[in-house]
Amino acid sequence: MAHFPKYMTTVLCIPRYQKQLPYVMTSVYSQIARSEKQTEEFRVLELVKKSAQRSARRKAKKIELLPPRTNVMPVDQDWSSVWPGPRSFHPASVPLPLRQGYNKKGVSPGKFANAELMKIPNFLHLTPPAIKKHCEALKKFCTPWPEELNDENCEKHFPVEVITSDYCFSSPDIREPMARIVILKVKLSALTLDKHAKDKLLRLVGERYDPSTDILTLTTDRCPLKKQNYEYALYLLTALYHESQKTEPWESEKTVADMEYYDWEQNVSYKNVLGTLNWPQSVKDTENFKLTPEMEEYKKAISDLMNKGEDLYTISKYKEATKKLLNLPEFLPLEYTTA
Amino acid sequence: MEFSRQLLHRLQPTLVGQLALVRSFHATPVCQKVQAGRYRITTKRNKPLTYEMSNPPHQIAHRKSWNSWNTANILGGVRPAETTIEDLFIRKFMTGTWHNLFLSEVIIKRQHNIIRIAGLVKQAISARKMYFLIGFTEEILSCWLQCPVKLELQTVEDPKDAIFKYI
Numbered sequence: 001m002a003h004f005p006k007y008m009t010t011v012l013c014i015p016r017y018q019k020q021l022p023y024v025m026t027s028v029y030s031q032i033a034r035s036e037k038q039t040e041e042f043r044v045l046e047l048v049k050k051s052a053q054r055s056a057r058r059k060a061k062k063i064e065l066l067p068p069r070t071n072v073m074p075v076d077q078d079w080s081s082v083w084p085g086p087r088s089f090h091p092a093s094v095p096l097p098l099r100q101g102y103n104k105k106g107v108s109p110g111k112f113a114n115a116e117l118m119k120i121p122n123f124l125h126l127t128p129p130a131i132k133k134h135c136e137a138l139k140k141f142c143t144p145w146p147e148e149l150n151d152e153n154c155e156k157h158f159p160v161e162v163i164t165s166d167y168c169f170s171s172p173d174i175r176e177p178m179a180r181i182v183i184l185k186v187k188l189s190a191l192t193l194d195k196h197a198k199d200k201l202l203r204l205v206g207e208r209y210d211p212s213t214d215i216l217t218l219t220t221d222r223c224p225l226k227k228q229n230y231e232y233a234l235y236l237l238t239a240l241y242h243e244s245q246k247t248e249p250w251e252s253e254k255t256v257a258d259m260e261y262y263d264w265e266q267n268v269s270y271k272n273v274l275g276t277l278n279w280p281q282s283v284k285d286t287e288n289f290k291l292t293p294e295m296e297e298y299k300k301a302i303s304d305l306m307n308k309g310e311d312l313y314t315i316s317k318y319k320e321a322t323k324k325l326l327n328l329p330e331f332l333p334l335e336y337t338t339a
Numbered sequence: 340m341e342f343s344r345q346l347l348h349r350l351q352p353t354l355v356g357q358l359a360l361v362r363s364f365h366a367t368p369v370c371q372k373v374q375a376g377r378y379r380i381t382t383k384r385n386k387p388l389t390y391e392m393s394n395p396p397h398q399i400a401h402r403k404s405w406n407s408w409n410t411a412n413i414l415g416g417v418r419p420a421e422t423t424i425e426d427l428f429i430r431k432f433m434t435g436t437w438h439n440l441f442l443s444e445v446i447i448k449r450q451h452n453i454i455r456i457a458g459l460v461k462q463a464i465s466a467r468k469m470y471f472l473i474g475f476t477e478e479i480l481s482c483w484l485q486c487p488v489k490l491e492l493q494t495v496e497d498p499k500d501a502i503f504k505y506i
Contacts, residue, residue: 063462063465063466065462065494065496086450087455087491088446088448088455088457088491090491090493091493092493101390101402101403101503102394102402103503109390109503112495112500113442113459113493113495113500113501114390115389115390115391115443115444115446115458115459115501116390116391116403116404118443118446118457118458118459118491118493119403119404119405119406119408119446119448119457120404121408121448168451169410169411169416169417169451170408170409170410170411170422170449170450170451170452171409171410171411171417171418171422171449171451171452172452172484172485172486173417173418174452175417176417177417178415
């Protein structure tokens with residue numbers, strides 16, 4: 001108790017006036033506060049805060065910033081060093097009076113604080129001088145195309161064409177399932193095939209052969225990787241080639257009735273034509289008979305008629321070929337027709 | 340007489356069924372109310388809107404453009420779902436990390452494996468703090484998303500500059 005100031009004891013000694021006690025307490029405490037300042041021993045307890053003592057709202061510190069650097073840009077500056085790579089639009093570095101947006105009641109928003117300009121992709125890094133610079137930098141890694149390798153020589157020396165695709169897309173993953181597909185194209189005339197082999201190959205490949213361009217197209221996509229598909233395509237081509245060269249024992253058992261298309265030389269019509277044209281002799285060696293141009297034409301006409309179907313064109317062709325084959329005049333004399 | 344009664348008896352269920360069909364057909368007008376991305380006009384006309392907010396969603400590709408740019412949703416694009424979820428996460432992260440600082444939407448552009456995040460930011464914090472936040476965001480996001488992330492921000496001196504109109 002010894003270190004308590006005198007007035008504390010006086011507080012404690014105040015008799016209890018029931019009703020006035022709060023008032024007394026406050027007045028006493030404010031007394032304490034006042035005397036505290038003098039002695040500096042206790043902190044101030046203020047039950048009723050005065051408005052003057054309220055701390056003033058702290059003012060936000062103004063951040064000093066440089067003006068936009070477009071103000072100090074020289075006219076002949078090197079733009080590709082200002083904007084070297086792809087980047088979102090920034091108004092302080094682009095010295096162009098741009099506007100973007102639609103405003104019904106006034107001008108469209110300017111370039112500062114314009115989010116629309118930041119959204120759209122820009123090509124400020126791909127200006128013509130920048131592209132020229134890129135090309136110049138890349139030039140030392142390029143060699144000229146060999147002049148001897150024109151389209152004709154390409155086809156002759158590189159008959160197989162392989163087409164693969166690489167994909168660019170926005171993703172942290174570099175795998176693209178479509179990149180596995182390999183297309184192999186080869187001109188059928190580049191393969192050494194006899195009549196039987198070619199026929200068999202075309203039957204094996206089906207719709208993969210385009211007769212108008214003479215190109216066989218193999219598309220492989222069943223393996224997960226591009227390399228595997230490429231190797232599979234090469235395997236397919238090899239297998240097709242060797243398979244078509246083979247003649248199976250059952251292939252000789254094929255008769256005229258088994259033919260899928262009309263082959264004139266195997267039919268009775270061929271023998272009849274030979275018999276008629278060479279009458280009264282008969283042709284022994286029908287296999288190696290040299291066809292005359294008229295016979296070739298007749299063969300084509302009758303094959304078309306049988307294979308493509310009967311229409312006005314094939315019928316008239318067949319008629320003309322027959323007349324030519326039998327050496328009949330183009331128009332029969334009147335007495336024959338009227339008789 | 341007996342026949343007609345029987346006929347009526349037979350027909351009755353079908354008639355009742357037809358009547359029920361007619362009664363169950365509702366002709367109330369369809370409520371085609373759309374509220375998403377549209378803001379209500381205040382009585383004092385003092386609600387600030389940015390350009391983005393002042394154009395409803397059907398104006399995308401006409402008056403305003405997308406906030407996410409990537410190739411995931413074009414035909415044959417890869418990882419569409421993952422990209423969307425990642426974008427959502429980036430937006431949440433940005434609004435949380437750059438608390439009360441963004442004045443525009445968070446714009447996310449993807450090119451190959453790079454993610455570029457753009458937007459308008461208030462000049463409310465010191466440059467030092469801003470640099471820290473940029474580095475922090477880039478580092479954390481590139482660790483999380485396993486690809487380089489770049490922040491391309493534009494600071495705005497007065498937040499009112501980003502306001503397009505008051506409604």
